[in-house]
Amino acid sequence: xxxxxxxxxxxxxxxxxxxxxxxxxxxxxxSYDKPKVSKWETGRDxxxxxxxxxxxxxxxxxxxxxxxxALANQKGGVxxxxxxxxxxxxxxxxxxxxxxxxxxxxxxxxxxxxxxGGVDFYREERTLAHVLLRGRDVPQVIVSAGSTAAGRTxxxxxxxxxxxxxxxxxxxxxxxxxxxxxxxxxxRPSYDFILIDAPPNLxxxxxxxxxxxxxxxxxxxxxxxxxxxxxxxxxxxRKVQRRLNTRLRLAGILPTxxxxxxxxxxxxxxxxxxxMEGAAPVLExxxxxxxFGKAAMAGRLALDASPSARPVQVYSxxxxxxxxxxxxxxxxxxxxxxxxxxxx
Numbered sequence: 001x002x003x004x005x006x007x008x009x010x011x012x013x014x015x016x017x018x019x020x021x022x023x024x025x026x027x028x029x030x031s032y033d034k035p036k037v038s039k040w041e042t043g044r045d046x047x048x049x050x051x052x053x054x055x056x057x058x059x060x061x062x063x064x065x066x067x068x069x070a071l072a073n074q075k076g077g078v079x080x081x082x083x084x085x086x087x088x089x090x091x092x093x094x095x096x097x098x099x100x101x102x103x104x105x106x107x108x109x110x111x112x113x114x115x116x117g118g119v120d121f122y123r124e125e126r127t128l129a130h131v132l133l134r135g136r137d138v139p140q141v142i143v144s145a146g147s148t149a150a151g152r153t154x155x156x157x158x159x160x161x162x163x164x165x166x167x168x169x170x171x172x173x174x175x176x177x178x179x180x181x182x183x184x185x186x187x188r189p190s191y192d193f194i195l196i197d198a199p200p201n202l203x204x205x206x207x208x209x210x211x212x213x214x215x216x217x218x219x220x221x222x223x224x225x226x227x228x229x230x231x232x233x234x235x236x237x238r239k240v241q242r243r244l245n246t247r248l249r250l251a252g253i254l255p256t257x258x259x260x261x262x263x264x265x266x267x268x269x270x271x272x273x274x275x276m277e278g279a280a281p282v283l284e285x286x287x288x289x290x291x292f293g294k295a296a297m298a299g300r301l302a303l304d305a306s307p308s309a310r311p312v313q314v315y316s317x318x319x320x321x322x323x324x325x326x327x328x329x330x331x332x333x334x335x336x337x338x339x340x341x342x343x344x
Contacts, residue, residue, distance in 0.1 A: 090319030117150025
């Protein structure tokens with residue numbers, strides 16, 4: 001078994017290296033540990049045939065359970081919601097069952113899909129605020145793909161948001177940070193992917209999103225001040241990993257609104273790649289384009305309105321890599337272009 005395949009299967013099981021070692025020890029009465037699993041995943045040691053077969057059997061026996069991906073950054077205006085919407089649409093277009101959770105009280109994703117009609121979901125008590133603050137069950141609030149509001153339909157399921165969700169930051173009760181994770185556990189078997197669009201701050205809702213996720217993507221606009229703030233969200237991610245969610249891992253930094261012809265954009269991208277080396281991959285940048293604004297004005301998603309546009313294709317490749325369990329497309333060291341890694 002190839003090291004990359006072994007790692008992908010372990011991640012599919014949502015097990016840490018230590019968790020897997022303990023499961024294998026229970027099965028084979030051996031004494032594997034985390035360093036041994038790490039050696040298998042880096043190719044320093046060959047994966048024993050019986051271990052490979054056992055891992056494949058565990059994956060085959062696993063009930064279907066959604067992978068939860070959070071998109072987070074304390075800075076607003078970095079393309080976080082645009083990324084969440086278009087990655088969700090790309091996954092849904094390739095046949096995956098997708099739920100988008102709008103965890104931003106500004107309800108930008110909800111408005112992008114339904115316009116003013118998104119307020120109807122609040123009147124019907126079908127928003128994330130009703131789950132976290134009013135005790136509603138998640139299946140009761142999900143807006144199904146194809147549902148109509150203000151003449152618009154969603155290409156995937158969504159849990160809508162409302163400004164009342166801002167009350168979450170004032171709620172104080174034991175373990176409240178994991179309330180979203182507990183709520184989503186009830187519907188994970190129904191989906192392949194759950195994406196959470198976190199708010200542009202480091203408050204309780206962002207912590208909730210990270211506590212519920214296995215993967216986190218950090219969209220960052222290629223502007224100097226935006227890139228300088230990455231350290232703050234990284235600190236929050238590390239704290240959540242230590243205290244609330246040991247399974248959380250950083251999938252990558254996603255540069256957005258990138259213009260290769262601008263020297264400052266190239267410099268910021270180079271800075272990100274140097275600063276994140278060994279800590280997190282910097283992914284293929286999303287080029288700046290009017291295609292997103294034009295689609296929004298028409299009440300559509302860019303992936304639907306202009307699927308062949310170069311910026312939209314970046315999201316399609318990213319979604320394909322997420323679905324395939326392979327390495328996400330990386331930014332190239334050659335700043336004049338971006339290199340796309342093969343997707344498994």
